[in-house]
Amino acid sequence: HDSEQGSADQHGPAAAEMSEERRSVYAKLEIAKKAYGSYHIAAVMCKKDFTLWVRAADAALEIADMYNSLLGIASTTSGDTSSSAGDGARNIEVIEFKEERRKWMEEAKDDFTAADNLQPPGISIPAKLASVQMELGNLSEALTIITDLKNQSQHSSKRAAGERSELDRSYGAWLLYADLMLRIGHECGQWIDGNSRNNNYMFRRWLRKYSETFDWKERRLQALCMALEGAAGSTACTMLVEWFHRRALKRRHDGNEQDKDDSGGFDSDRWHFDMSKSYQKGGQVAQDDADGKSTPASAAETEASSSAGKSGAIIRKSEQQALSEPPQALFEKERESLLSKNKAELLAFDKETSKMNLEPTSREGEDREQLRAELVKYQRSSVVALVGDYHQKLASAQHSSSDATHSEKNRVTDSNTAPLPMSASCATVCDIAALLMKQCIDLGLYHASTLVGEAVSSYFRERVNRRDRKLTNATLDITNQQFALQNPFQMHSSYDDVDAGDESDTEDSVIDYISDDDDLESPLEADALEDMRNGALPNELQALCGISMIGEGGKDYVGVRALSAIASLDTHEPVENNSTGGNGSDRAWTLFSQSMAGATTKPF
Numbered sequence: 097h098d099s100e101q102g103s104a105d106q107h108g109p110a111a112a113e114m115s116e117e118r119r120s121v122y123a124k125l126e127i128a129k130k131a132y133g134s135y136h137i138a139a140v141m142c143k144k145d146f147t148l149w150v151r152a153a154d155a156a157l158e159i160a161d162m163y164n165s166l167l168g169i170a171s172t173t174s175g176d177t178s179s180s181a182g183d184g185a186r187n188i189e190v191i192e193f194k195e196e197r198r199k200w201m202e203e204a205k206d207d208f209t210a211a212d213n214l215q216p217p218g219i220s221i222p223a224k225l226a227s228v229q230m231e232l233g234n235l236s237e238a239l240t241i242i243t244d245l246k247n248q249s250q251h252s253s254k255r256a257a258g259e260r261s262e263l264d265r266s267y268g269a270w271l272l273y274a275d276l277m278l279r280i281g282h283e284c285g286q287w288i289d290g291n292s293r294n295n296n297y298m299f300r301r302w303l304r305k306y307s308e309t310f311d312w313k314e315r316r317l318q319a320l321c322m323a324l325e326g327a328a329g330s331t332a333c334t335m336l337v338e339w340f341h342r343r344a345l346k347r348r349h350d351g352n353e354q355d356k357d358d359s360g361g362f363d364s365d366r367w368h369f370d371m372s373k374s375y376q377k378g379g380q381v382a383q384d385d386a387d388g389k390s391t392p393a394s395a396a397e398t399e400a401s402s403s404a405g406k407s408g409a410i411i412r413k414s415e416q417q418a419l420s421e422p423p424q425a426l427f428e429k430e431r432e433s434l435l436s437k438n439k440a441e442l443l444a445f446d447k448e449t450s451k452m453n454l455e456p457t458s459r460e461g462e463d464r465e466q467l468r469a470e471l472v473k474y475q476r477s478s479v480v481a482l483v484g485d486y487h488q489k490l491a492s493a494q495h496s497s498s499d500a501t502h503s504e505k506n507r508v509t510d511s512n513t514a515p516l517p518m519s520a521s522c523a524t525v526c527d528i529a530a531l532l533m534k535q536c537i538d539l540g541l542y543h544a545s546t547l548v549g550e551a552v553s554s555y556f557r558e559r560v561n562r563r564d565r566k567l568t569n570a571t572l573d574i575t576n577q578q579f580a581l582q583n584p585f586q587m588h589s590s591y592d593d594v595d596a597g598d599e600s601d602t603e604d605s606v607i608d609y610i611s612d613d614d615d616l617e618s619p620l621e622a623d624a625l626e627d628m629r630n631g632a633l634p635n636e637l638q639a640l641c642g643i644s645m646i647g648e649g650g651k652d653y654v655g656v657r658a659l660s661a662i663a664s665l666d667t668h669e670p671v672e673n674n675s676t677g678g679n680g681s682d683r684a685w686t687l688f689s690q691s692m693a694g695a696t697t698k699p700f
Contacts, residue, residue: 205225212225219269325516445468560628561629639661
């Protein structure tokens with residue numbers, strides 16, 4: 097109690113005016129700071145142990161969350177007082193809490209960076225670092241980290257044929273990427289409108305270059321599809337994944353992804369990494385200020401670089417024109433050139449023969465005619481060889497194009513990859529499905545939205561069937577154990593059984609979490625369990641499916657029936673949370689995130 101009193105005197109108002117909730121937070125803060133100091137000192141002493149850096153970073157995140165709780169307490173108590181002096185003191189307190197929260201977020205970022213530099217296995221540490229970078233507003237750095245994870249997962253999956261990478265199996269990582277795309281989409285819109293408030297220098301340079309061309313909606317759509325497959329399993333999402341693969345293949349052939357690089361990523365995704373390398377190499381990079389102006393090194397260097405760039409651009413343009421010329425047009429040019437050359441040679445040969453004044457019946461004249469016939473034969477063979485080479489190149493080009501198309505189709509459809517198992521509860525799958533359906537509706541992909549509903553319905557049926565099978569197997573095991581105990585001729589070895597505590601989502605696991613929120617095992621929820629066995633969707637997903645069916649067309653009756661679930665949705669608007677720092681206090685970001693990822697209510 098004395099420690100709590102001391103910590104209360106150090107943080108904020110007097111103990112007599114402090115609520116019990118705030119006392120508890122201050123006591124936890126003191127313990128958490130001591131834990132962080134212990135982990136951080138241990139990590140500094142053992143610099144090669146990345147687990148110590150991770151524990152220190154986790155402790156810093158816990159401290160930042162505690163200051164976030166204090167922000168919530170201060171914001172709720174500020175409206176209860178009528179004194180302007182009290183409001184001013186609380187405003188100062190809120191500013192201090194925000195500064196402390198950001199300071200501990202910076203500590204967590206530094207510790208996660210130190211752990212990531214040691215190249216730990218898995219994707220959890222880079223994902224945590226990207227999450228902290230997002231909280232601090234360093235969106236370009238977070239985009240680079242997640243893009244590197246995607247590239248590494250693609251290379252690892254190529255090395256192990258048929259294996260799915262850890263990133264593919266982690267729906268949480270894909271949700272983090274989808275959240276990042278939402279944040280970047282908001283910042284791009286704010287930058288285009290001239291209302292950007294992000295003060296990160298590197299991200300402002302990124303916005304200046306890619307804000308109008310960055311397709312964040314398509315990336316978020318793909319990320320949510322991968323998250324749903326990782327959460328609900330590949331079996332339930334078969335039709336949905338095939339539809340998205342066909343869409344990705346069509347977009348790639350149509351040339352809608354112009355900024356793709358050789359590694360399969362996007363130039364705009366790794367822009368921050370390339371800029372960092374140019375700074376490290378000491379290259380001259382134009383320094384842009386907040387107003388978008390640039391300061392080159394010198395006028396001479398600018399003129400030299402511009403002239404070199406123009407000459408290089410002209411050369412590259414001529415090379416590209418030669419390479420991009422159609423094969424048929426190039427063949428026609430070569431054929432005309434060869435025919436003109438042959439004609440000129442014949443004319444020159446005939447002119448020289450006429451000057452010789454040879455008799456046609458003489459031996460010299462016959463030899464001259466024989467030479468002319470051999471020349472004509474050689475010219476004809478050269479033309480035939482040119483035509484043969486053209487057709488051979490054309491056939492090989494068509495064959496390679498068909499092979500490339502076939503390999504591209506196999507790569508996109510991932511026909512040889514292993515399916516993903518179920519890894520999330522029903523509540524998590526429903527949340528991911530709602531986000532994906534809203535994104536599909538926003539892009540006008542109504543058929544894809546209905547496929548999402550079908551995937552969730554299939555997941556419900558398979559989940560309940562698997563639960564029934566596990567309960568049946570558990571009942572049979574209990575019966576067999578009782579029979580074995582009653583058998584006097586069988587040795588009892590029940591004490592040799594070891595409970596490994598395996599709670600994985602497999603057929604052999606007895607534990608199966610149906611939902612995160614509701615206790616579906618109780619008699620009151622028997623109807624809900626029966627609805628899941630029949631594949632019935634929750635009210636929110638039913639309403640979104642109704643909108644999708646009406647938008648798709650041809651399913652108006654079913655869509656109207658599904659829209660009747662709107663009557664069961666909440667009627668109030670979601671509550672805005674202004675307790676967090678950074679973008680959390682930005683009303684524009686709050687409205688944007690609620691419209692894209694908020695709860696589905698009647699006003700929505």
